Amino acid sequence: MNKKKFTVRDMAMIGVMAAIVFVGNNIQLPKIPTPLGPTRIHIGNVMCILAGLLFGAVPGGLAAGLGGAIYDLMDPFYAKEFWITFILKFVMGWVAGFIANSGLKTKVKVIVAAVIGSISYVVVYLGKTFIVEYLIMGNPWQTVAGVLITKGTASLINALLAMVISVILYYMIEPSLSRAGLVKNKIVK
Numbered sequence: 001m002n003k004k005k006f007t008v009r010d011m012a013m014i015g016v017m018a019a020i021v022f023v024g025n026n027i028q029l030p031k032i033p034t035p036l037g038p039t040r041i042h043i044g045n046v047m048c049i050l051a052g053l054l055f056g057a058v059p060g061g062l063a064a065g066l067g068g069a070i071y072d073l074m075d076p077f078y079a080k081e082f083w084i085t086f087i088l089k090f091v092m093g094w095v096a097g098f099i100a101n102s103g104l105k106t107k108v109k110v111i112v113a114a115v116i117g118s119i120s121y122v123v124v125y126l127g128k129t130f131i132v133e134y135l136i137m138g139n140p141w142q143t144v145a146g147v148l149i150t151k152g153t154a155s156l157i158n159a160l161l162a163m164v165i166s167v168i169l170y171y172m173i174e175p176s177l178s179r180a181g182l183v184k185n186k187i188v189k
Contacts, residue, residue: 006059009182010059013055013059013063013182014055014059014062014066015063015066017047017050017051017054017055017059017060017063017064017067018062018063018064018066018070019067020047020050020063020067021044021047021051021063021066021067021068021071021089022044022067022068022070022071023047024042024043024044024045024048024067025042025043025044025067025068025071026042026044026071027042027043027044028040028041028042028043028044029041029042032154034150037077038077039150039151039153039154040158041154041157041161044067044068044071044089044158045089045092045118045121045159045161045162046161046162046165046166046169047064047067047166048060048063048064048067048068048089048093048096048117048121048162049092049093049096049113049114049118049163049166050166050169050170051063051067051093051096051097052064052092052093052096052097052098052113052117053096053097053100053166053167053170054170054173054174054177054182054183055097055183056097056098056100056101057093057094057095057097057098057101058094058097059097060093060094060096060097061089061090061091061093061094061097062090062093063093064089064090064092064093064094065085065086065087065089065090065093066086067089068086068089069082069083069085069086069089070082071085072085084128088121088124088125088128091121091124092117092118092120092121095113095116095117096113096114096116096117096166097113097117098113099112099113099116099117100113100114110167110170110171111167114162114163114166114167114170115163117162118160118162118163119159121155121159122155122156122159125151125155126148126151126152126155129147129151130148133147133148
């Protein structure tokens, strides 16, 4: 994608990928009830990482953030935090896109980008959870630890899915998108 400005085609690709992120968030196991509220195992993070790998830092981050935020807005339980989701998912897509698309894109770099992008999401999500639970709500450390373990477990499962599936999908669709001139940085064989 153009580094200086977004073209109509760039914006269309961001919109399409945001829609794919939204759909990925809807492909999930049944919500797991916990005393803290439902926990989700889904493939939305897979699509966030894929957006960054394919389209680069800012477009990938925007697609990830918009798709995740729109998902939250459609569910009353999550709607109040849609703006936080935008930031967290943007970070994930941005990190993956930045790493994968800086300099020559190699197979190893794509894998590293997926891993670090996924881990970055877990870190910022748990950081946000800690800030809300401990610093804002003033819950005792034992309660905060329970929340972090519960949310951390689901986040790590989602991260592992994102690390593996996004790379597989990337290698399946990148050649076609590359021939069409739609990917940011063609992989070096």
